[in-house]
Amino acid sequence: MLLEVEHLTKNFGGLSAVNDFDIQVAEGEIVGLIGPNGAGKSTVFNLITGVLPVTSGRVMFDGCDITRRQPEQVARLGIGRTFQLNPLFHEFTVLENVTSSFELHPYSSLFDIFFSTRKYRRNEAFIQEKAHEILELVGLSEEADELAKNLAHGHQKMLGVARALATKPRLLLLDEPLAGMNPGEIKYSLDAIRDMRANGMTVLIVEHNMQILSLCDRVVVIGFGKKITEGLPGEVRANAEVISAYFGADYVC
Amino acid sequence: MNEVMNISPAVEESTATGETSRTKARRWPGMSVVGALFIVLALLPLGISGSYYMHVLILTFVYVAIASSWRVVSISGQFNIAIGAFMGIGAYAAAIPSVWLHWPPWVTIPLGAVAATILGAALAFPFARLRTIYYAMGTLFLGYVVINLITAGGKTTGMSTGLGGVQPLFGDRRYYYYLTLGLMIVSMFSMYRFEFSRIGVRMKAVSQSHQVAASVGIGERRNRILAVAFGSFFAGLMGAVYCHYQGVASPSSYGLGATLWIIMYVLVGGINSFWGPAVGVGILMVIPEFFFRDLKGDLPYVTAAILLIIAFTMPEGIVGLLKLARDRVFARLRRKEVDLDASGG
Ligand SMILES: Nc1ncnc2c1ncn2[C@@H]1O[C@H](COP(=O)(O)OP(=O)(O)OP(=O)(O)O)[C@@H](O)[C@H]1O
Ligand SMILES: [Mg+2]
Numbered sequence: 149m150l151l152e153v154e155h156l157t158k159n160f161g162g163l164s165a166v167n168d169f170d171i172q173v174a175e176g177e178i179v180g181l182i183g184p185n186g187a188g189k190s191t192v193f194n195l196i197t198g199v200l201p202v203t204s205g206r207v208m209f210d211g212c213d214i215t216r217r218q219p220e221q222v223a224r225l226g227i228g229r230t231f232q233l234n235p236l237f238h239e240f241t242v243l244e245n246v247t248s249s250f251e252l253h254p255y256s257s258l259f260d261i262f263f264s265t266r267k268y269r270r271n272e273a274f275i276q277e278k279a280h281e282i283l284e285l286v287g288l289s290e291e292a293d294e295l296a297k298n299l300a301h302g303h304q305k306m307l308g309v310a311r312a313l314a315t316k317p318r319l320l321l322l323d324e325p326l327a328g329m330n331p332g333e334i335k336y337s338l339d340a341i342r343d344m345r346a347n348g349m350t351v352l353i354v355e356h357n358m359q360i361l362s363l364c365d366r367v368v369v370i371g372f373g374k375k376i377t378e379g380l381p382g383e384v385r386a387n388a389e390v391i392s393a394y395f396g397a398d399y400v401c
Numbered sequence: 402m403n404e405v406m407n408i409s410p411a412v413e414e415s416t417a418t419g420e421t422s423r424t425k426a427r428r429w430p431g432m433s434v435v436g437a438l439f440i441v442l443a444l445l446p447l448g449i450s451g452s453y454y455m456h457v458l459i460l461t462f463v464y465v466a467i468a469s470s471w472r473v474v475s476i477s478g479q480f481n482i483a484i485g486a487f488m489g490i491g492a493y494a495a496a497i498p499s500v501w502l503h504w505p506p507w508v509t510i511p512l513g514a515v516a517a518t519i520l521g522a523a524l525a526f527p528f529a530r531l532r533t534i535y536y537a538m539g540t541l542f543l544g545y546v547v548i549n550l551i552t553a554g555g556k557t558t559g560m561s562t563g564l565g566g567v568q569p570l571f572g573d574r575r576y577y578y579y580l581t582l583g584l585m586i587v588s589m590f591s592m593y594r595f596e597f598s599r600i601g602v603r604m605k606a607v608s609q610s611h612q613v614a615a616s617v618g619i620g621e622r623r624n625r626i627l628a629v630a631f632g633s634f635f636a637g638l639m640g641a642v643y644c645h646y647q648g649v650a651s652p653s654s655y656g657l658g659a660t661l662w663i664i665m666y667v668l669v670g671g672i673n674s675f676w677g678p679a680v681g682v683g684i685l686m687v688i689p690e691f692f693f694r695d696l697k698g699d700l701p702y703v704t705a706a707i708l709l710i711i712a713f714t715m716p717e718g719i720v721g722l723l724k725l726a727r728d729r730v731f732a733r734l735r736r737k738e739v740d741l742d743a744s745g746g
Contacts, residue, residue, distance in 0.1 A: 197616065219615035220623075229616050237609045248602045249617035258627075261599045262591075272599070315617050 149208075150175045150350055151196070151319055156205035158191055158373075165191045167373035168205075171352075173319065178341070178351045178363055180381070183370035189354040190232050192370070193321050197229055198222045209319070224252055228317030230308040232324050232354075238297040242288055245296050245307055246279040249314035279314065286310045286340060302333035309340070319350045326357045338363065361385060435676070442582055446575050455574050457690045459646065461682055462581040463639045466588040468666040468678035470639075473592045474632035475672065476601060477625050478608030479528075480537045483544035484636055484663050489655030491517040491637025492644035493551060493558060496567045499645070501557065506570045510641045517637020518630050525629035529622040532611075544657060551652045563651025570645050577646050584642060588635045589679075595631060596675060604628055665704060669711055671718020680719050 151173040158166040166188040173179050181189055194200040196207050198219045207215045214222055223229075237245050254275070260268040283289045286306040291299060296307060305325060312320055325341070326334050334357070341363055344351060353360055361367060361381040369376040369384060377387055442458075449455065471484045481487075494516035495509035504512075524543060531539045552561045559565065571577060595601055603624050606614040611621040644650040662685075670681025685707070689700060715722045 199612065199615075218620065219612075220618050220620035223616055223618040231612070231616070235610045235613050237606055237613060239609055240605070244602070248606050248619075251603075251618035256599060258600065262594055264594070264598065268599075311613070311617060 149173065150177075150210055151352070152206075152208040153192070153196065154206045154208070156192065156195055156207065157203045158188075158195055158200060159203045165373050166195065169370065169373060169375055171368050171375070173350060173352050175318075175350055176348050177365045178345050178353065180360055180364035180367040181352060181354045181370060182356070182358075182361075182367060182384075183376070187370045188373040189370060190323055191373075193229060193323055193354065196222075196321065197227060223315055226316075226318035227321065228312035228315040228319070229321040230305075230312050230323055230325060232327070234305055234308045236296040236304060236307060236311075238295070240296055241292065242283065242294050242296055242299065242307055243279055243292040246282055246310050246314050247275050249311045250275040250279065251315070253316045282310050282313050285313070285343075287336060302329040305329060305333075306337065306340075309337075317349075319352065320344070322351060322353045322355075324354055324356065326355055326360065334359065358385075439586060443579075446578055452574050454691070455578055457687060459574070459577050459581050460643075461687055462578075462585040463643045464663070464666065464682045464686060465679045466585045466635050466639045468663050468670075468682055469589060469592055469675075470632040470635035471663050472667050472672060472675075472678050473596060474628045475667075476596060476608065477604035477628040478532070479625060479628060480540075480664075481629065481632070482537050482541040482657070482660055482664075483547065484632075485655040485657065485659035486544040486547035487517050487521060487633045487636040488640030488643075488659065489547060489551060489650075489652065490520055490633075491640030492650040492655065493564070494637070495641035496564050496644050496650040497557060499567045500564055503568070506568055506645050510638070510645065513641025513644075514634050514638035517640065518634040521633025521637075522626055522630035525626040526622075528629075529625045541657070544660060548652050548656050551655075558652075559650070561652060563649050563653075565649045567644055567648050567650060569648060570642075581639075581642060581646075584638065588638070592635070593675065600627075665708060667718075669704075669707060669718060671720035673717055674720035674724070677718050677720045684719065 149172045151171070153169065153171045156166055156169040156171075157164070169188070169192060171179070171181070171192070181192065183189055191200065195202050195205075196214075198214070198217045198221065202215055205215070206213060209222075209225055209227060212225070214225060217225070237248060240248060254271040256268045256271050259265070260271075280289065280292070283292055286309055288303060288306055288310060291303065296304065299307060305328065309322065309325060312322075322341075325337055329337060338359060341351065341353070341360075345363065353364070361384070364381050366378065367381050367384040368378045369387075377384065379387070445458070446455065467484065467488060471481065474481055491513035493513075495506075495513035498504040498512065499506065499509045528536060528539055528543070551558050554560065570580070596604075603614070603619050606617075606619050607621050607624050614621060614624075640655070666681035666685055667678045668681070669685060670679065670683075671677030674680075685704060689703075711718060717724070
């Protein structure tokens with residue numbers, strides 16, 4: 149297993165946002181994490197990536213315990229992510245958003261950077277080129293020199309994905325990538341995720357939009373911080389009635 | 402996707418971060434003006450004889466480096482209201498061994514710079530938890546504490562009257578002129594490298610969103626500490642040099658007043674421009690000293706008025722205004738070119 153989360157628990161004061169939650173993701177798999185508003189999905193992401201300290205439980209990544217790592221260390225180990233509210237480097241251009249995310253591959257030391265060594269210049273040239281390729285991939289080439297804050301919402305979302313891809317992640321966490329997108333953008337994004345799948349990327353997706361189910365190998369359902377059920381997309385869809393009866397009708401589909 | 406990412410960095414090209422032809426054009430004519438100015442400054446002592454003007458220029462070089470060091474820390478989102486105290490740390494770390502142990506200046510000056518760097522990094526560590534106004538307030542009190550510690554130092558620090566008898570470096574003021582000019586140029590060059598390279602990109606990323614920065618592997622704490630340590634080096638260095646030049650270190654030069662003047666230089670010149678602090682020092686220090694010496698007593702009021710005018714009419718400072726003018730000229734030139742193309746073709 150690439151990612152193994154065991155007995156994950158997070159309390160905010162008296163509220164138990166995540167409660168004894170388990171999830172596994174194998175290399176090359178696309179796993180969906182669904183559940184109603186406030187179920188604890190984003191909190192799970194923040195616990196995995198070290199943004200929030202866990203109350204108890206364990207997060208293993210590639211056989212290595214990363215439970216108490218800082219977010220930047222988790223990124224270094226190969227977990228890329230997007231955020232639900234999708235913050236960006238607003239004052240950077242679209243291209244700079246991506247190039248600044250190339251921190252790790254290739255890596256330049258402070259010495260190399262300050263003295264602008266051959267290695268640094270080579271790395272930066274490489275980064276410029278790769279950043280353009282990534283922008284092409286998510287369909288933002290035209291807007292490369294635009295300031296990020298001036299992009300349309302759907303394009304900002306794609307930029308968030310582009311930024312995460314630039315870290316060359318082994319596991320990609322997407323928090324509601326389709327939220328706020330128009331149908332055209334949704335179709336484009338689904339294709340992009342399908343591409344990732346074809347290229348063997350491992351992805352864990354939080355999403356309300358059920359169109360995502362068709363792309364997943366497996367789906368985990370979370371409610372009130374606990375795992376409700378887990379299975380193939382078809383099984384979960386069939387189960388959806390039970391779940392919607394459980395939580396009220398408005399959260400699925 | 403993966404094959405996109407897997408190619409190793411083997412392509413050789415001259416472009417590095419921020420060095421595209423577009424940004425090069427944007428920088429025009431900055432670099433040629435700066436180069437010409439450095440040459441003029443290097444030749445100036447041959448022309449001016451008055452040692453008072455020489456003194457003003459030495460002061461200017463020192464403060465250009467210090468104000469720039471304040472600004473280079475600010476690009477990481479940290480507004481340090483204790484910059485004066487860091488100058489003071491450099492000054493006293495040089496003055497104390499110079500006066501009491503008779504260490505030579507070429508040892509005490511680097512010592513002052515290193516002391517400010519180390520203390521800056523050590524103090525930045527807990528302060529890296531604070532952001533925005535909390536950071537500013539935290540450093541404001543830090544500045545007070547440093548000054549109080551200095552004045553409480555007994556005979557060693559000379560208390561509130563200051564520590565006199567710091568060994569001079571040279572007998573001739575002209576040598577100080579060249580030393581401070583040289584140090585300013587080296588400092589500006591270092592800060593330029595710092596800002597317009599991947600290091601600066603990291604700093605600006607952290608300041609825009611520490612959360613996003615961390616998600617791509619840019620650690621907030623590490624980079625903020627680096628920025629403070631780097632900036633403190635120049636504040637400490639220039640503080641130490643200046644105190645050897647003056648022959649005295651006195652706490653009143655390093656308090657909140659000194660800090661506020663430095664920030665004023667940066668705001669007037671333009672906080673978003675690399676050359677903003679230099680222009681700010683030029684306008685608020687050189688022009689009054691050379692042309693309006695009678696007004697000196699009223700300088701705080703005049704400066705406050707200037708700051709208000711700037712805040713209302715040119716929030717990007719004077720350099721921001723100059724850039725705007727340059728872009729207008731560029732746009733007009735380009736339009737002319739297009740017209741020519743249209744009519745000629
Ligand atoms: N930093 C925090 N402090 C206190 N409570 C929090 C915090 N973050 C989340 N919560 C609470 O934890 C619960 C789970 O929140 P979370 O954001 O993980 O839900 P979610 O499943 O992502 O919901 P949504 O679909 O709306 O994004 C909610 O009740 C939320 O109010
Ligand atoms: Mg959420």
